[in-house]
Amino acid sequence: MFQRHHIPGTRRWVVKIGSALLTRDGAGLDTDMLAPWISQMATQRAAGRELVLVSSGAVAQGMARMGWRQRPQALHELQAAAAIGQMGLIRAYEDGFSRHGLHTAQVLLTRDDLVDRKRYLNARSTLRTLLTIGVVPVVNENDTVATDELRFGDNDTLAALVANLLEADLLILLTDQDGLFSANPRTDPEAQLIDSARVDDPQLDRAAGGSSGGVGTGGMVTKLRASRLAARSGCATVIAPGRRGECLTQIAGGGDMGSLLVPAQGPQAARKRWLAGHLSVSGRLVLDDGAVRALREGGRSLLAVGVTAVYGHFARGEVVACVDRDGREVARGLVNYDAQDAIRIKGLPSSAFEGVLGFVDDDELIHRDNLVLM
Numbered sequence: 001m002f003q004r005h006h007i008p009g010t011r012r013w014v015v016k017i018g019s020a021l022l023t024r025d026g027a028g029l030d031t032d033m034l035a036p037w038i039s040q041m042a043t044q045r046a047a048g049r050e051l052v053l054v055s056s057g058a059v060a061q062g063m064a065r066m067g068w069r070q071r072p073q074a075l076h077e078l079q080a081a082a083a084i085g086q087m088g089l090i091r092a093y094e095d096g097f098s099r100h101g102l103h104t105a106q107v108l109l110t111r112d113d114l115v116d117r118k119r120y121l122n123a124r125s126t127l128r129t130l131l132t133i134g135v136v137p138v139v140n141e142n143d144t145v146a147t148d149e150l151r152f153g154d155n156d157t158l159a160a161l162v163a164n165l166l167e168a169d170l171l172i173l174l175t176d177q178d179g180l181f182s183a184n185p186r187t188d189p190e191a192q193l194i195d196s197a198r199v200d201d202p203q204l205d206r207a208a209g210g211s212s213g214g215v216g217t218g219g220m221v222t223k224l225r226a227s228r229l230a231a232r233s234g235c236a237t238v239i240a241p242g243r244r245g246e247c248l249t250q251i252a253g254g255g256d257m258g259s260l261l262v263p264a265q266g267p268q269a270a271r272k273r274w275l276a277g278h279l280s281v282s283g284r285l286v287l288d289d290g291a292v293r294a295l296r297e298g299g300r301s302l303l304a305v306g307v308t309a310v311y312g313h314f315a316r317g318e319v320v321a322c323v324d325r326d327g328r329e330v331a332r333g334l335v336n337y338d339a340q341d342a343i344r345i346k347g348l349p350s351s352a353f354e355g356v357l358g359f360v361d362d363d364e365l366i367h368r369d370n371l372v373l374m
């Protein structure tokens with residue numbers, strides 16, 4: 001089971017900064033507050049960690065800029081506030097990170113982007129690319145276009161889905177409390193801080209029952225739900241007090257900080273199960289013996305060069321079965337090219353994709369992270 005002393009060995013983090021924390025209870029974006037988080041994140045980046053930042057605060061910042069005292073009720077006003085505020089948010093992060101020699105990138109997502117398989121894969125490729133080239137993605141919900149049905153609504157959920165998308169090791173939800181308490185500490189003076197727990201512990205539901213502080217959406221209920229979502233891909237969560245100095249640094253060192261919520265299963269098992277939830281096969285790839293060995297024994301990605309035939313109609317991102325030359329199923333996975341393109345690149349090295357297709361989406365036909373051996 002994942003414990004605090006495993007945290008120093010983790011590589012990919014999603015850090016979420018909530019509205020309540022970022023805006024001092026809604027009083028507008030306080031850019032001075034960002035400096036310590038940015039500097040701690042820069043230190044982690046320099047130590048080789050890959051970081052994605054999910055930041056709320058656009059609506060609160062937009063309200064402050066327009067002098068609105070109350071959070072608007074109408075969706076179009078909220079969307080306008082978010083569009084105004086997002087400018088300030090991004091500018092503050094860009095300034096802050098550039099002082100540490102780091103580039104940032106703005107990534108705005110709607111729920112639909114993570115449900116539609118093709119967009120899901122594109123979002124993943126883009127975020128992965130940003131991480132590979134050392135940029136810090138700053139993610140928020142694309143509030144301008146999100147309709148009620150398509151909203152994440154709270155950024156805890158968004159952050160968890162980003163953690164799933166990137167198979168992050170750790171999700172850190174920075175908030176205005178010391179962590180998850182046995183009851184809402186704003187209303188219950190007896191509330192005790194929960195140091196660590198398994199995400200499936202039913203006591204957590206009772207603890208998180210209280211509402212939010214007012215500015216943020218969701219309170220601890222959405223944080224608990226987010227930790228459970230993140231756990232599906234084997235990611236642990238720390239709900240941590242953003243206002244405490246060196247909070248991220250302490251977490252990185254495995255120190256006691258906030259509440260650690262750990263998946264019930266180990267990361268590998270959880271990841272496979274998560275993938276398994278996506279399995280309904282739309283096509284079949286026949287592999288040569290070398291490719292079968294690479295998957296089975298080497299735990300490698302599937303390259304087009306090892307594919308001898310392609311059957312079925314499938315789109316990029318759908319699940320396909322990988323079979324050996326006798327038709328026995330070896331693995332299933334999410335394919336990076338649609339059936340037509342897969343037919344054109346089968347048997348070819350990835351260096352030939354550009355010439356044949358006119359574009360290259362991914363070097364692998366199926367990435368090993370998206371393969372489950374059968």
Ligand SMILES: Nc1ncnc2c1ncn2[C@@H]1O[C@H](COP(=O)(O)OP(=O)(O)O)[C@@H](O)[C@H]1O
Pocket residue numbers: 017018019020021056156174175176177179180181182183184185186207208209210211212213214215216217218219220
């Ligand atoms: N069991 C609990 N432990 C800690 N905080 C709780 C609990 N139940 C409810 N809360 C409330 O959740 C708030 C944090 O959630 P929220 O306002 O949504 O913040 P954020 O914007 O950081 O997501 C706290 O300020 C607190 O009032």
Ligand SMILES: N[C@@H](CCC(=O)OP(=O)(O)O)C(=O)O
Pocket residue numbers: 017018019020055056057058059060082140141143153154155156215216217218219
């Ligand atoms: N997208 C919204 C964030 C929604 C929100 O408040 O989320 P949270 O910080 O999780 O309570 C914004 O930037 O204002």
